[in-house]
Amino acid sequence: MPNVKTAVPYCGTPEQEEKLRQVIAAHKGQPGATMPVLQAAQEIFGYLPEEVQIMIAEGLDLPLSEIYGVVSFYTQFSLNPKGRYQISVCLGTACYVKGAGDILQAVEQKLGIAPGGITPDGKFSLDACRCIGACGLAPVMMINEDVYGRLTPAQVAPILDMYK
Numbered sequence: 280m281p282n283v284k285t286a287v288p289y290c291g292t293p294e295q296e297e298k299l300r301q302v303i304a305a306h307k308g309q310p311g312a313t314m315p316v317l318q319a320a321q322e323i324f325g326y327l328p329e330e331v332q333i334m335i336a337e338g339l340d341l342p343l344s345e346i347y348g349v350v351s352f353y354t355q356f357s358l359n360p361k362g363r364y365q366i367s368v369c370l371g372t373a374c375y376v377k378g379a380g381d382i383l384q385a386v387e388q389k390l391g392i393a394p395g396g397i398t399p400d401g402k403f404s405l406d407a408c409r410c411i412g413a414c415g416l417a418p419v420m421m422i423n424e425d426v427y428g429r430l431t432p433a434q435v436a437p438i439l440d441m442y443k
């Protein structure tokens with residue numbers, strides 16, 4: 280079985296689970312059911328933790344490994360809950376050689392979370408990402424749609440403070 284553990288404990292409600300059961304029932308037996316069910320599940324729960332993947336696998340009579348394979352392949356799906364402000368630090372090659380590792384570390388230190396994590400108040404979530412096509416601005420960090428480029432570690436804390 281693949282390791283589909285997430286960094287944050289699952290806390291879905293019975294109402295959310297019932298909604299998911301209805302979505303599964305509506306798609307069960309149809310070809311190509313996996314994608315629409317996963318998309319609906321992510322809308323219901325905000326992310327796709329192991330528990331939700333198991334419900335989908337059992338509901339659609341598919342191996343969990345197949346569900347996990349789809350979830351981990353498409354960037355639209357998330358294994359972890361997202362904060363109100365979603366931080367992505369680019370660890371693509373251009374950013375990495377310009378010190379993206381130090382940027383990531385500065386974010387981790389400021390917020391006390393690692394990639395895949397979310398602050399207890401739900402305000403910030405942190406992810407490392409691949410090249411976002413702004414290599415000329417390396418190293419780059421995104422917060423929701425805002426792009427910050429040519430960053431130094433010292434700039435990280437003041438930028439994050441703007442979102443408080």
Ligand code: FES
Pocket residue numbers: 369370371372373374375409410411412413414415417419
């Ligand atoms: S490697 Fe970071 S934007 Fe391209």
